[in-house]
Amino acid sequence: MAPTRPSLISVDWGTSSFRALLADENGAVLDRAESNRGILSVAVGEHERVLVEAVCAWRERSAAPIVMSGMIGSRQGWVEAPYAACPAGLEELAAATIEIATAALGTVLLVPGLSALDSSGAPDVMRGEETQIFGALARTGASDGLFVLPGTHSKWARVEAGRIVSFATYMTGEFFAVLKNHSILGRGMAEGEESGDGFEQGVDAAARLRRPGELLHALFMTRTLGLFDRLGPTQAADYLSGLLIGAEIAAATQAAKAATVVASAGLTERYRRAGARLGVALTPAPDHCALWGQMALLAARQKAVA
């Protein structure tokens, strides 16, 4: 049997982390490199050096193309890759991909993000999630559906006929963090063994909300339920999490009753539990969606050239 040949150096370079995978032509991961060198910790002019340090050993073994996606293409990144506008499929993304010439690594490809307008005409943006969505599509053979990429800024994207037609960002993860760390809500919270059903209570409270501003009221209940001993200190953080994630899912799914989650196992499980309580089936995407999306993008580029 011939040794497996590297065919892609896949880089997912975000705000706070750097992840690289070396993959063969079947998408099997041959090696990996991870660090906390997200773009916030890399100074202008230092990006090439950080990339070389991470992948030069792989480069010596192979001429596999290097493809980067994520916040590395933002104004605060290495080179700004202008957003491609939705609706956008792999063809549009491939056409808007940037080539960066480097001394040590040759040409490096940089996938742009996407922009979309919401129903009110306000703009929204993503960087990196589009590549993961196209990876999930490539890996599963699907060409339609609703996708959620939860996190600091959760993205919900609708795919039709293989193209991302619209999406919306929800600040759920960042909200949770600032409220826990900087608001009065955090004062009633304690780390602890078991949170019981705090998360489920929060999701149920979200399901009862009717008007947008009621969220500003419901969040205060994280505190008052504690004042009246109806929520323990170790339950409060999970209650807040359930309230925010529940409100996000309820707003983002509307008519839809199912979506695919692209996230870590822990976060996927958290969303699955909340969705189940709200009548929305949230199922996990395959692993390594960024890698699969970049492979699909390379194939689309080759097709465009051919």
Place this chain on the structure above:
Amino acid sequence: MAPTRPSLISVDWGTSSFRALLADENGAVLDRAESNRGILSVAVGEHERVLVEAVCAWRERSAAPIVMSGMIGSRQGWVEAPYAACPAGLEELAAATIEIATAALGTVLLVPGLSALDSSGAPDVMRGEETQIFGALARTGASDGLFVLPGTHSKWARVEAGRIVSFATYMTGEFFAVLKNHSILGRGMAEGEESGDGFEQGVDAAARLRRPGELLHALFMTRTLGLFDRLGPTQAADYLSGLLIGAEIAAATQAAKAATVVASAGLTERYRRAGARLGVALTPAPDHCALWGQMALLAARQKAVA
């Protein structure tokens, strides 16, 4: 003409500020004292000393009763005054008022806060605002209506036949502060001359929201509108303020089309502008509502004794 006689030493003692007024029997303010000695800055056992320093000169001139309301009656205050439950009028509040015996000032009265259950059965609380609402009622002769006391934690209270029947807290002011100071939204904000119509744009965005979780999405637009140069850096803070205040007013007014605002002139004007855009008439309450509420409470106590 006889010199005006002091008839009340009125103390509004909150989380971050201490305010005292010396008033005559007509509610005219004869003298005032203010400091930043809110309860967060006063250690256990030090409350009496702080009060004595502020009002002992007045006490030497008069035996006027001393009445305190606000967070001073909370678990983190001087003495915890258990909440009176809604519906509650002046009679219930007077009956639940606490007497604190002091060496230097004699008996000091402490007005309790109120608790209420929302439609989902979750508890809510206020301390100090109830006294201001009864003051507004006493001063205007009204016995029904909707009242808003905006701030860090805005309170919306419904009054029927002179009693507070229900209320809800909205974390609007605290939300604004933590998002501005600790989230990515603050990064795009700049202090500046003129914010143009940033506030109105935010209120209009709030009016377009339909589902509770959509607020988590709309807030992100504070950033993306800036990315696409549709909102200037000096407009962003006002946009965020308009979005939050607009969502609060829309949720809290529902069927109602009018409410009375108890707040500083600047905050009252901000709420009035947002309300006008949402079809809700918000009119200012008279000055010194805490003082007037405490006077009404004293009268109710005397009536109960008689």
